[in-house]
Amino acid sequence: MNYDSLKIARGAVVCAEADLRGDVTVGTNTIIHPKVRIFAYGGPIVIGEGCLIEEQTVIINRGDLSDEELGKFLKETETRPPQARSGKNAPLRALQAQCSYVCGKAVGEAQNIGNYNFFEVGSHVQAMKIGSNNVFESKCKLGRKLTVGDGCVVSVFCALEKEDHLGDRTVVYGPNNQRRKQQDKPMPQTQQLEFLAKVLPNFHNLKKSNVAASPEPKG
């Protein structure tokens, strides 16, 4: 099992400035902005198609990391530029130097993120299972034990740390994390996705795609 296997489907736009470490799979039409940190530390991460992941988002498969270690890790990686991928197998020792905390397990629990999700600027995602058509607004925080259904909206700065499941079409808003159900799912951001797919390559270097079809969610 290759620790550093980055699978980017054709049609996905992943900026070179995005920091993806570990076993990360990205679906078609997904757009990953620069300065995104996706760390598959405790196991692989699978991101579906049509997702829009904006700057400074952290998606982390936490595994057994404690809070302090996670905080330290995030602080270290905040400003350090990601290493340029050589494409083929980087030596494991060099990899260990890059990702200074290496998972002891061969295969960990996979973090599955569904299709057409919208991660706004600065969101922090540790939730292991996320459905489709969700919107996670700026600076929201999803804890490790949370699972999210389809069509949910987590509003700006809402932190959901406890073990919980957000049912379909739940809206979490307000300083006290009030909830309500909405009738319609949030619309997928097709306009933005198309626009960014055209414009981002003009201004950023992209990581090359190496997988033809969109991958299936794991585990």
Added chain:
Amino acid sequence: MSSECEVNYVCSCGKSMPLIYLFFCKYCVTLRCPRCLSHEVDSYYCPHCLENIPSTDAKSTKNRCLSCLECPNCTNFLQVRSAQVPTVRRDGGGKLKGFGSFKKVYYQQCSFCFWTTRDINQPDRESTSGPWVDTPPEDAWMSSVINYWRHLMQKEKVEMEKRKRQRRGSLLGSLGISDKLLPFSKLRGTFSMNLAGSGQFDENIVKSFVKVEASEETEPADESLYTAPGEAYDYATIPSRINQPCDSVYKSTDLKARCTHLMVKRSQRCRECEHNLSKPEFNPASIKFKIHQIALRFVPRFHIVKKVEITDDAFTKVQLSLTNPAEHNLPVQLVPIPEGHPVLKTLTGEVVLPGKEIVLAARDDTTQFDPENQSSEFDDDPEVVISRRLNKVTFTVKVKKMEGSEGPVRIGFVLRYKYKNLTPSIRPEEPKEAEEVLVEPVLTIVL
């Protein structure tokens, strides 16, 4: 400035609160709290579209802005959103035949809690113009009722007047000429009848009035309430129910978007001398004031520089800073509170105040960003005054906890300084020396 420590100024009425809430009446030369002021409504405006609404319009719309809506769930503003929806072609029997071209539809959405008009199954509109909120059907009934009672009231009034006239007797009546035949009395009669008919009412509605009788038996509750598992999200929250008392909202699908409540620009005046202390500008978008006599501009402000532990064994030094609001040098003196002041009962700490006067430097907005060393200009006692910066002075007082007191340490003193009314006089030929009035606000500081 520590947020836990509090510096409270005592108003002339006895209430104490931080200086930011107080006003300074320069005619009475004393502090005024919001309760010592009387309010007047200046103008009405909508907080969303910031449009000024004349008071007659506000009255007729019951203080609501007709063009803006608020979310029934969280009372934030609703915004119009558009969506592309395919037009549906149906054949004669109503069966779905196919989809046509896309058309634009509009609905309202709250940007805070994502409530939309679709949540209450309100159909999307095809144009943005026109009112979004329908007038409730009860309005017509209500206005009929009110007009009917008005009509009755007028009728009674007319009859009473007639009786009065008949009792007094009329000269013409004694002559044998009836009141009704005279031209003036006829006009009088028609006038009052016209007034009664100012509001139209439907006779049928009036006839349908049924006397309500109280009974002990009530409708039994719906069985499903006991058996069906209810989800919290299906029912409206209590705040949103209270916001819509007319509609007796129960389920979240009963909620309706309401017109935004108007806000008021108010001016406040001192109850004693009736002078205006706060008068906002007319423009709703402006946050400035025409008259704004807040205490911050007239009274020196205290801050606690650092929080220290205060014991009851010995005096601890506490650093306080004092900021000068006036544009001239201000000598201040801290004196103990006079005997008999009600605040003395609430104090739990003893304080040793600096005996000498402290001179505060003038406030000069031009030198805000390049402070010069001013400590040489003033003759400061180095034990009392620690540092100076522009119009701020940091000095120490010694505080000790009173024996047997519990809880936070509260000290009190009086800040004595002279207030100069420097507003230019109306008659320039009489240059008067600006009067200096002694001001002595009482302060309590919680450490």
